Amino acid sequence: MARRSDAAASAGTPATVALQRAGIAFVPRAYEHDPRATAYGLEAAEKLGIEPERVFKTLLVAVDDGLAVGIVPVAEQLDLKALAGAVGGKRAELADPAVAERKTGYVVGGISPIGQKTALPTVLDESAILCETILVSGGRRGFDLELAPDDLLTVTGGRYAPIARAR
Structure with missing residues (x-):
């Protein structure tokens, strides 16, 4: 994986800047976003063309009196x-989209776990351990970043826990 590419430089999101500053290797993956898409x-x-098991979504959650x-x-x-349990809380609900954006x-739809304005407790589902690389949002719709899961946790200060369940 490259540390920086022309595509990453042109993307210029806080996520790519944070990864470059940290010296973490990543691959920018852009695609044509359909504005009608909701998933x-x-x-x-x-x-x-990536298996859904390797593409991860970032969700902001209100846990007790804080966010994660x-x-x-x-x-x-x-x-x-x-x-909630993974971050030492009792109750959790998805954060209001306006709060998540602020x-x-x-x-929303382009929230990256990397380079957020406010550093928050971050938890990555433990299934990521099985993947050499995963994809997360790069900071805008139609732009993902491919990187090693351990590197994602390094740059976010996060940790693994079993937080996913089947639909």
Whole structure:
């Protein structure tokens, strides 16, 4: 994987900047986003020709009195109770989209776990351990980043936990 490419430089998102600053190798993966699409992660998997098990979605969650980030495969759902437990909380619900955009600096459907405006507790589903690389949003719709799961946790200060469940 390249540390930087012309595509990454032209993307210029906070996520690519954070990865470059950290010296973490990644591959930018752009695709033509369909504005009618609502399942952004599944759209990315299909358009990039990647197995959905390797494409992960980033969800902002209100846990007790704070916020946390859950990252799960796009074909699965976030187990809110498991995420709450993973960050030491009791109750969790998906954050309001306006709050998610304000706290991360990204738009819904393009929220990257990397380079967010506010550093939040981050949990990556343990299924990522089985993959050499995974894809997460690069900071805008139609732009993903491919990187090693351990590198994702390094740059976000996150950790693994079993937080996904089948739909």
